[in-house]
Amino acid sequence: MIEVKNLTISYGVDSVAVKDINFQTEAGNILSIIGPNGSGKSSLIKGILGLVQPSNGKISFKTKTGKPHTLGYMPQTPRFPTNIKVKELISFFKKLEPVEEERFQNLFSALELNNHMDKKIGSLSGGTKQKISILQCFSSKKDLYVIDEPTASLDPYISHLLKSLLREKRNEGSLVIFSTHILAELQELADRFILLSEGSILIDDSPKNFLQKNNKTDLDQALMNFWNEEYKTKS
Template sequence: MIDVKNLTISYGSNSVAVRDVNFNVESGCILSIIGPNGSGKSSLIKGILGLVQPISGNIHFQGKTAETHSIGYMPQTPRFPLNLKVKELISFFKKLEPVEEERFQSLLNVLELSHHMDKKIGSLSGGTKQKISILQCFSSEKDLYVIDEPTASLDPYISHLLKSLLLEKKKEGALVIFSTHILAELHELADRFILLSEGKILIDASPDEFLKQSKMVNLDQALMNFWNEEYKTKK
């Protein structure tokens, strides 16, 4: 379980990105984080990963600080050394952390990366870099996976593969946290979702529960209606 208590993240006195956020999620669950640009999604993810330190509050995963755990992380935009060949980068990954070789080889084949091994990272498309990110993230078992905009730059086949991996990890008992702008992914994958705005949680619910309460036809309409009402209250 991940437990976030009274979390506030700031980049200066006039820039509070996350404001007193509280939630907890059990393992074996998929949580989606959504919100407009500047809502605090990236800062919350960075806080979970231990990449930024909160000015107050804490994050615990299975009773310990989250950053002490080995976390599977897939960023929206992979940033690998452009001068390395794919095989050199993979060798580096394996030195950092042991991989399950059978799983690694299976993913390598499914992602069709074998014929890219002698190419430099800088010559690859964004989609191929994302495939390498999938390989790195899922080649060893983790208790927590944090995925930022999971299907960005992916073709439909690899997008389907990634979604299958996320559901597989949930079935195995891992906790999966992902951010997305694609509401179809939210309804397809998430057990719960959090809507952030200006660093605060506005909604914390299951997609089906929220849709039922909204009495709308689909999640897009339900969220748009909620957002319009929220906007009216601020005027």
């Protein structure tokens, strides 16, 4: 479980990115965080990852075992050393933390990385780097997975594979948090979503419930309707 309580993240007195937000999510769920540029989405994700410290409030994690939570992270744009070979990078990953060998081999095969093992990272396409990021993130079971713009630069086959992995992790009892600009992706995957705007939560709901309340079948249309109503209210 993750609990975000009275969270504020600021970068100086005049730059407040996240403003006193509250939510909690149980394990075994997929939570999507969405919002326009400058909404505070990236800062919230950085806070969850421990990359920025809250100015106020806290983010806490609880696991079923009571042990410290384990974390898998897949950034939107992987950044690996460019002058080493793929096989060297993968060997390094496997030394950093234990992997489940059967899970690793199955994923390695599905990602079709074998033909790239002797290539240097700097020569790879963005999509192939994302494949390595998927392998690193999902080769062992974690309590929490944080995935940033998960299908960016992926071809349809690998995108489908990644979505299947996210569902698999949820079904294994992990908590999955992902950010996206693709609303069809959110509607397809998320059990719940949070819409941020100017550092505050505007919506915290399930896609299904939100669609029903707005009498829509398409999330894009439902959110457009919500924005229009918000705009009218503020005008």
